[in-house]
Amino acid sequence: MNTPILEMKNITKTFPGVKALNDVSFSVAQGEIHCLVGENGAGKSTLMKVLSGVHPHGDYSGEILFAGQVQKFRGIADSEKAGIAIIYQELALVPDMTVYENILLGHEIRKGPAVDWNETIKKANEMLKKVRLDINPASLVKDLGVGRQQLVEIAKALCKDVKLLILDEPTAALNEDDCDNLLDLIRHLKEQGVTCVLISHKLKEVIKIADTVTVLRDGKTVVTLDAHKGEVSEGVLIKHMVGREIDNIYPRREHKRSEEVVLEVRGWGAHDNKLGRNVLTDVHFKVRKGEIIGFAGLMGSGRTELAKSIFGNPDGYTLSGELRVKDEVRSFRHTSEAIKAGIAYATEDRKGNGLILIQDVKQNITLANLAEISKRGVVNNNAEVKVATEYKEALSIKTPTVEQMVVNLSGGNQQKVSVAKWLFVKPDVLILDEPTRGIDVGAKYEIYSIMNALVEQGMSIIMISSELPEVLGMSDRIYIVSNGRITGELPVGEATQEKIMQLATS
Amino acid sequence: MTTNDLRKVMRQNIREYGMYIALVAIMAIFTANTKGIFISSRNIANLLNQTGYIAVLAVGMTLVIVIRHIDLSVGFLAGFLGAIAAIALTSWHMNVWLVLVLVLALGVLAGLVTAFPVARLGIPSFVASLAGWLIYRGALLLVTSSKGTIIIPDDTFNAIGNGYIPDILPVDSAFLPGLHKLTLILGFLAVVWFIVSEIGARKSKRSYNFDVIPNDMFVLKIIFISFVLGLITWVLAGYNGLSWTVVIVLGVVMVYDYIARQTVLGRHIYVVGGNPEAAELSGISVKKITFVVFGSMGFLTALSGILFASRLQSATTTAGTLFELDCIAAAYIGGVSAAGGVGKITGSLIGALVYMSLMNGMNLMGTDISLQYVIRGAVLASAVIFDVATRRRKR
Ligand SMILES: Nc1ncnc2c1ncn2[C@@H]1O[C@H](COP(=O)(O)OP(=O)(O)OP(=O)(O)O)[C@@H](O)[C@H]1O
Ligand SMILES: [Mg+2]
Numbered sequence: 001m002n003t004p005i006l007e008m009k010n011i012t013k014t015f016p017g018v019k020a021l022n023d024v025s026f027s028v029a030q031g032e033i034h035c036l037v038g039e040n041g042a043g044k045s046t047l048m049k050v051l052s053g054v055h056p057h058g059d060y061s062g063e064i065l066f067a068g069q070v071q072k073f074r075g076i077a078d079s080e081k082a083g084i085a086i087i088y089q090e091l092a093l094v095p096d097m098t099v100y101e102n103i104l105l106g107h108e109i110r111k112g113p114a115v116d117w118n119e120t121i122k123k124a125n126e127m128l129k130k131v132r133l134d135i136n137p138a139s140l141v142k143d144l145g146v147g148r149q150q151l152v153e154i155a156k157a158l159c160k161d162v163k164l165l166i167l168d169e170p171t172a173a174l175n176e177d178d179c180d181n182l183l184d185l186i187r188h189l190k191e192q193g194v195t196c197v198l199i200s201h202k203l204k205e206v207i208k209i210a211d212t213v214t215v216l217r218d219g220k221t222v223v224t225l226d227a228h229k230g231e232v233s234e235g236v237l238i239k240h241m242v243g244r245e246i247d248n249i250y251p252r253r254e255h256k257r258s259e260e261v262v263l264e265v266r267g268w269g270a271h272d273n274k275l276g277r278n279v280l281t282d283v284h285f286k287v288r289k290g291e292i293i294g295f296a297g298l299m300g301s302g303r304t305e306l307a308k309s310i311f312g313n314p315d316g317y318t319l320s321g322e323l324r325v326k327d328e329v330r331s332f333r334h335t336s337e338a339i340k341a342g343i344a345y346a347t348e349d350r351k352g353n354g355l356i357l358i359q360d361v362k363q364n365i366t367l368a369n370l371a372e373i374s375k376r377g378v379v380n381n382n383a384e385v386k387v388a389t390e391y392k393e394a395l396s397i398k399t400p401t402v403e404q405m406v407v408n409l410s411g412g413n414q415q416k417v418s419v420a421k422w423l424f425v426k427p428d429v430l431i432l433d434e435p436t437r438g439i440d441v442g443a444k445y446e447i448y449s450i451m452n453a454l455v456e457q458g459m460s461i462i463m464i465s466s467e468l469p470e471v472l473g474m475s476d477r478i479y480i481v482s483n484g485r486i487t488g489e490l491p492v493g494e495a496t497q498e499k500i501m502q503l504a505t506s
Numbered sequence: 507m508t509t510n511d512l513r514k515v516m517r518q519n520i521r522e523y524g525m526y527i528a529l530v531a532i533m534a535i536f537t538a539n540t541k542g543i544f545i546s547s548r549n550i551a552n553l554l555n556q557t558g559y560i561a562v563l564a565v566g567m568t569l570v571i572v573i574r575h576i577d578l579s580v581g582f583l584a585g586f587l588g589a590i591a592a593i594a595l596t597s598w599h600m601n602v603w604l605v606l607v608l609v610l611a612l613g614v615l616a617g618l619v620t621a622f623p624v625a626r627l628g629i630p631s632f633v634a635s636l637a638g639w640l641i642y643r644g645a646l647l648l649v650t651s652s653k654g655t656i657i658i659p660d661d662t663f664n665a666i667g668n669g670y671i672p673d674i675l676p677v678d679s680a681f682l683p684g685l686h687k688l689t690l691i692l693g694f695l696a697v698v699w700f701i702v703s704e705i706g707a708r709k710s711k712r713s714y715n716f717d718v719i720p721n722d723m724f725v726l727k728i729i730f731i732s733f734v735l736g737l738i739t740w741v742l743a744g745y746n747g748l749s750w751t752v753v754i755v756l757g758v759v760m761v762y763d764y765i766a767r768q769t770v771l772g773r774h775i776y777v778v779g780g781n782p783e784a785a786e787l788s789g790i791s792v793k794k795i796t797f798v799v800f801g802s803m804g805f806l807t808a809l810s811g812i813l814f815a816s817r818l819q820s821a822t823t824t825a826g827t828l829f830e831l832d833c834i835a836a837a838y839i840g841g842v843s844a845a846g847g848v849g850k851i852t853g854s855l856i857g858a859l860v861y862m863s864l865m866n867g868m869n870l871m872g873t874d875i876s877l878q879y880v881i882r883g884a885v886l887a888s889a890v891i892f893d894v895a896t897r898r899r900k901r
Binding site for chain 2 (some may be wrong): 311312314334335336338339340345347352353354355356357358359363367368370371374377378379381382421
């Protein structure tokens, strides 16, 4: 290939108790799409943070060559000036501002001392065209779906003169359509000469789009593969990532069928008074003891709303219909009552409403079930450490101690903490909302195995997922949700991606 | 021990140690500039009694700020409740113990009333408590308008802010004359308790293979803090011994610190502060916690009002003026974070001490009042800047 635009040589970066990067070398050729893959905590995000100056020169050892020059970035501003733009794992838009304000945030166009709003909107429109997003630039960011927000974020990055665009798990929260759309855009940008580094746990899309793939493991470069020489396949990548082969990503097992219904809703409706519309209409479904139910559907189809309306209704919808838990009609006034009745809900948005980032791993894991490790209202610290350590090991959460603050964990490991928290509650019905978002293949496998083990012990699981292969691979029965209604139910034997997509868009 | 170790430990705990260092520095400066009057037994006893009514407020305010709220009404509420106590004692001729219970209960009630619009209706606490500030100011003027200052004649009540714990032997006994023996004994017990619990905590941390500071550093820390505790005890014993105010404040701080760090309730409070949505989705009622925290704030406000009225032996029309801002300043100096979820009870006690030492010391030096305000502002600003800077480095 042509000359490298970026060369990172012998990069080593340590945090207290963790060697996040150990002598990593990473080189990206001009004009290519270079994918970076590896397990959770392998050091992918850290490597990109070193590159973009979040971890400034002097905080790491090694050398960075960009566009033929040795670079010593002291902050994001430096790397931006050199032509590097990075889009982080967590979106960084201001939800209550308009699209055009967000796009030019920090690069406002001025006329004298004031912002020139007409020019701003014009420029924003240009950028939106570049990312092929057809929306009104005056709409508020919070009113857009995640997929579109992602594109706005890219538009924002493109405002600056970008030579190298880094995307850290941009597709983790997107459904398949939005993913394809984004990948298309990246190809399109490549044609216009933008080099791109893409971090992803979705190996299928990596294979689809990559020119080159680099695999990181435990802070070291394992291998760099050239896709055009046919070196890249899912099996090969997994083997390099986890160090062993996983032949079946979805560990299936035969479930003992039980007829006992643990949860059932009939004619269930929910009205959101803030939006002034119904988010759920006439929903019927049941969950039997010891089965895994999949909820498939598009983003915004109402699956999360359905889960929350059952789980104590924290958003205060006006509910109608009947909720039966273990053959008893119930109505919960608060999430705590739902938890007591044996229902748990692990949120899809771990940072927003799942974790307490400024607290440590153990406090987050025990949070929803402090009663179990306390006596007369006093927490037993030793028991807490013990419990947390058990879950740390069971889910292989990568952290030096359970006293590490959650904010310092890699994205995937944060997700594991958020799952561990609900496992510790030991509910009868566990609702998992996008449980494997941002999780690597190895850890996914672990989570699936744990789900199987729990179901074996008699727990029932509702899995909400936008990844169809996962829904098909793990569920016993699948409900398809569309526009706040259940548009279909399929036993897994009869379900196919096509059938589900058809029902999901009906 | 290498200087490297020392530097590492200092860097990791800079935020906490910084506050103690600031306190010691302030005390040293004032001692030097007042020819030692500042550190005299009499003045220290006085300083601690002055700190009392701000310290209890700062403790309550810490939790309020931890759950991302603020309570501006506490100053005049304290003044108003102090006036109610005075009236109950003088006009209604109620039993003094009954009065204390009544006033504390009223405090809790007032706290819950402030919490209501905040928790139930989602009104910003700044606004809700600003309304309280106005209302209690008016109420205070109303109840004191007829007489102006209400003198409190009750000795038991006045002892709370001015009295000292009794001694086991007379002061002039042959054994250690001129010193307060019970205070010495209590101080000694406190040092022993401190050493034992530190060693215990270290042991249990070790058994989990957690990082502990190096041995020699640990010994140095124990010696240093024991020395400080001993010194304070010695200074206090040289005057009248422990005052009731100090006993009450220490009691409040110990109970609240325990609740904050060791109990389920405390955990829930910090979780609500750290991420209210996540708390709600974990089965923790944010409303309930809001009521509890504001209720406790009301309770401590009543206590503060009692301490202040008792100290002045009267209720005045301006009692409680600016208390709210003083205790907020103390809490911030003590390291509470406005972003929520962070802040130690003990930190706020030290914050209150730093803040009140400044006032006391500058008064002793006869510093001009206008300059006093400027200096207090500067100290507050530097404390918060220091806090933010050290926190960022840690990340
Ligand atoms: N600020 C920090 N303080 C301490 N440790 C950190 C910090 N940032 C990252 N780490 C640690 O460095 C390691 C690498 O983390 P990094 O975020 O780079 O992983 P990643 O490959 O991006 O994983 P994921 O796929 O889960 O996002 C992890 O073990 C993580 O806990
Ligand atoms: Mg990452």
